[in-house]
Amino acid sequence: MRFFVTAEHEKERLQYFASPEGRNDLYQYNQKERRTVLEVLEDFPxxxxxxxWLVQLVPPLKxxxxxxSSSPLAHPKQVHLTVSVASWKTPYKRxxxxxxxxxxxxxxxxxxxxxxxxFSRGSLPPPSPTLPLVLVVPGTGCAPFRAFVAExxxxxxxxxxxxxxxxxxxxNEENDFLYRDFWLSHAQSGGVLSEEKGGGFFVAFSRDQPKKLYVQHKMEEESQRIWSLLSSGAAVYIAGSSTKMPTDVMSCIERIVAKEGVVPKDSAVRWLRALEKAGKYRVEAWS
Ligand SMILES: Cc1cc2nc3c(=O)[nH]c(=O)nc-3n(C[C@H](O)[C@H](O)[C@H](O)COP(=O)(O)OP(=O)(O)OC[C@H]3O[C@@H](n4cnc5c(N)ncnc54)[C@H](O)[C@@H]3O)c2cc1C
Ligand SMILES: NC(=O)c1ccc[n+]([C@@H]2O[C@H](COP(=O)([O-])OP(=O)(O)OC[C@H]3O[C@@H](n4cnc5c(N)ncnc54)[C@H](OP(=O)(O)O)[C@@H]3O)[C@@H](O)[C@H]2O)c1
Structure with a gap:
């Protein structure tokens, strides 16, 4: 850009960005703020x-x-997606x-x-109908499990x-309780999430009260039922977009195994590693 710039003040700024002294500011301006090519061109009119040149320099879209998030049995010839609109503020509050x-x-x-x-194979293979499941899902992570439940x-x-x-x-219950009616109807009598069928549906609204409430809190409350299902050969599937969530959920399950199985923490950790090795502890997470 410096080669093609005409305004003197813009040239100086571009020269600074391209110099060793300007490296940190360039990183801040470019990567941290996630500026698009168009925004950069607008900043240097x-x-x-x-x-x-532009066509050669701009990378193709990823x-x-x-x-x-749909089952081929319930919706043949259709593929449903559950997409959350990613939105955030940059360090400069843009x-x-x-x-x-x-x-x-x-x-x-x-x-x-x-x-x-x-289409490509995901990390959560469709479970056989006779495999008991513990599904753990913050937010849009419910996408694959909507398919599992419908199937x-x-x-x-x-x-x-x-x-x-x-x-x-x-x-919040009001704004982003995705597929609310779908889960609740399957949790009613006779549904695959109903207590009558040995299942259950538990929901944590993180921002509906002053203190955060996460899936882990609900899992701790239901620790006996989780342990009973795990002891009968259940698999644990976890999906979602939170970066810390998979490790936090794993620690929670370790605590449940230790408490309900009455074993020391390291035995619980080994038990879960074995579950993972057997392909019965699976995580699909993105950030
Ligand atoms: C296996 C797999 C399955 C997935 N399944 C789903 C799904 O079912 N539903 C779904 O909605 N998404 C899913 N995703 C995520 C999806 O692929 C996209 O990454 C997501 O939709 C964002 O794409 P985008 O083009 O809107 O955002 P982009 O334009 O690609 O922008 C996202 C970029 O912004 C950055 N970013 C996002 N939030 C912040 C923040 N708070 N602070 C700083 N930077 C941030 C990220 O680092 C990322 O590079 C999945 C990902 C994988 C790998
Ligand atoms: N504008 C909106 O109203 C809105 C709503 C939903 C999603 N989105 C966008 O969509 C993106 C993805 O959304 P999403 O619904 O998949 O996820 P999300 O809303 O970011 O997270 C889903 C749930 O997981 C909770 N969570 C956060 N950290 C956790 C942890 N360590 N363990 C367990 N649970 C945890 C969240 O609580 P807390 O976040 O309260 O901590 C929230 O209740 C977001 O990053 C955002 O950009 C926007």
């Missing part, structure tokens, strides 16, 4: 970058992965929003549009299915 999720959210419900997609519901009409204990966490 005298830069006359030839179009062919692909984005989304968990499939509002930012994610490119792909914002774009998807702006599409109208009736809009028909071609998007290139691909098990369809399977339960023709064969015996194992129970599911479902722990769901979100910020």
């Amino acid at each position: 005298s830069v006359q970058l030839p179009f062919e 692909t984005r992965a989304f968990s499939i 509002n930012r929003s994610g490119l792909c999720s914002t774009w998807l959210a702006e599409l109208g419900p009736e809009e028909r549009i071609s998007i290139p997609v691909w 098990r519901e369809s399977q339960s009409t023709s064969e015996a299915t194992a129970p599911i204990l479902f722990f769901f966490g979100c910020r």
